[in-house]
Amino acid sequence: MCLSNSDENTSKIVERAIVSGYRLIDAAEIYSNEVSKDIGIKNGLESAGLNRDDIFITSKV
Numbered sequence: 001m002c003l004s005n006s007d008e009n010t011s012k013i014v015e016r017a018i019v020s021g022y023r024l025i026d027a028a029e030i031y032s033n034e035v036s037k038d039i040g041i042k043n044g045l046e047s048a049g050l051n052r053d054d055i056f057i058t059s060k061v
Contacts, residue, residue, distance in 0.1 A: 007035065010040060011036040011037070014041055023056060025037070025058070028060040029059070041057070
């Protein structure tokens with residue numbers, strides 16, 4: 001399955017990852033997807049019934 005790197009795809013993929021059991025989200029400013037990643041995290045946490053403290057988010061400077 002090949003997906004384009006759109007904001008909508010990013011948020012959906014992050015949301016699905018959290019709902020599927022992923023608890024580590026790796027990010028970097030160079031990906032230029034901060035907003036869509038954050039939306040995916042918010043939606044994923046809500047869908048999975050989790051709190052922010054239940055996942056790890058790493059980033060590079």
